[in-house]
Amino acid sequence: MTSEKIQPLLEEQEFSINMGPQHPSTHGVLRLMLKLQGEMVREVKPQLGYIHRGIEKMCEKLTYPQIIHLTDRLDYLSAHILNEAVCLNVEKALEIEIPDRVKYIRTILDELNRIASHQLWWCAFGMDLGALTTFFYGLRDREKILDIFEETCGARLLLSYNVPGGLMFDIHPNFQKRTKEFLKYFRKKLPEYDALLTGNPIMQQRTIGIGYFSKEDAINFGLSGPSGRASGFSCDVRVHHPYSGYPFAKFNEILFTEGDTFHRYKARIAEMWESMNIIEQLIDNIPEGDFAVKMKPVIKLPEGEYYQRVEAARGEFGVYIVSDGNKTPFRMKFRSPNFCNLAALHKMSVDHKIADLVAISGSLDLIVPDMDR
């Protein structure tokens, strides 16, 4: 054999493989086209389009109260926060003053939703690392939050509880009691998460120093949410642009500088503690008052462009509305955190092993319907 014949053979050792759209650890229909050299990942090319529904285009045909129900279908795990983004934007455009009661309730539900989302992320992250028991511990506790949601508004996952001008109806009389019960329960259960997974030497070996992402890169890639803050990028919308009830609560922004998979993990665990602090400050002080402002039956935004950002469980979620004065938006655009976070996946996981890629994509907490609107 001549050397010319050997050369292409050696090049062929780099082979491509499709991870997804049906794969246990892509959490939905994310398709990653990988170039592998043995176990090493040389290239990650995410392919979207498997769950594209054209939601932004659909919004142009719908009225604002109807659009709220579509935002549920983006990041379904932080549905309430996304609903709120649209409501806040409409309220800002119409310059309506919202009662404090609504602000408090919205914020408490936001934080409950964030805890529920992080719990499910913790379940799935454990599964990605091969620790199968985490899944049931997380779901066990998440169930309590979903029960609170169910009692409050009838829905467990896609709440659609917000309407422009306030809430669809008042909270259930049990709401405060049950939320406090949950906090008491979960303060005991969260250390279990650390005992089962965080302190495990195998888990630490698998994640510490893996998928490093610097602060500059995080800013350049627009990484947001706990993933961005683990790299030291201070990007918490709740702190920098407070909305709803956040000005009434005192809390810290979770910041790490290490920027590896383990600290993205720790940032989320720490956020659960911080969310519980926020709820605890607000839950006893919900003021009396109306649960909604009386709105006109047909909401028409004045001509102009409006943007509202909120902190969803996975990062900064923005709603951009261009209105021409009609009851439907002229153009609509969502800034979804997952789409930007996904862009970082290649840079994080290149020259790591396949198992690391799974851990890294787990630590980014990707939700496919949110990237692929």
Add this chain to the structure above:
Amino acid sequence: MKFDIYDFSSFTNSIDKGLMANMSPFWAVTIEMIIIGVAILGFYAVVGLYLVYAERKICAFMQCRVGPNRVGPYGFFQTIADLIKLLLKELIPIKNADKILFNIAPFIVIIASFMAIAAIPFAKGLHALDFNIGVFYVMAVSSMGVIGILIAGWSSNNKYSLIGAMRSGAQIVSYELSVGLSLITIVILAGSLQFSTIVEGQRNGWFIFTGHIPAIIAFLVFLVASTAETNRGPFDLAEAESELTAGFHTEYSGIKFAFFFLAEYMNMFIVASIAATVFLGGWMPFHIGGWEAFNGIMDFIPPFVWYVGKTAFVIFLMMWFKWTFPRLRIDQLLTLEWKYLLPINLFNIILMAFIVLMGWHF
């Protein structure tokens, strides 16, 4: 003190004598072999099915669930229903697969574990194959299974399968060493490779107690290494679900998949049996040298119960850490073996040899 009320050899000998008296030696031996084969096959299937059931129940309790509870009382017939389902399922032919190798692979895996089970002493006299290199034989036969896994991964024409098979190859070749060396540590203490002699040698105390420090180290190493050798979590890299979908058996369906599945559980049973036999005394009751009355009482519990209890204990340990730990990465797995377990093992052998030489064991 010796109570031989539970000795199976008189029973087996009487069958042998009866057959020999009635027919020519050739036919007698043939019939004996068939009886043993059928008995082991039945045992194999039942144990395999109920290990699956046990695993599902145990993991359910660890995960705040109930586990199977619909088919029969406490879901006792769930795995039998599963088996029927797997038997009736379509065997999907794979395009561009190497047909012959693809079909052979599950049989190689299951034959390897089937052969290993023959050498395990279940109780006194209940032992299909008792020859002077028993430990060596089990080691040799049980490592044949990896050939089946490699063939399965290669012939499926699937990249995930291939990666899984290659991982499995690297893993088993490495961990075979630790399994072998930790068994050799005990062989030094027992002075024999024959299982029946090893068990008899534990009449005055199980080796894990009589061999104290090196025996305990060897037991722990064996537990880790044998879990890795059977491809079970946290070392289940060959079928790492979250990375490789199902690894080497991705393309297998129906009863062929069931073969891999059954072989995995039986391999776990085999290594647990060996751990129980070599370290925990096999069917030998809990004896303390010199305490004749105590030993006499312990002898009333049938040896088979002792054997099953010890094996179940080891299996429970293996299930326990499967359902608790995350999975290792392939390079960490090999680091663990070559940089930690192997040096510990070699040192441990020297320590054991020294202790045996000085007579410092009990």
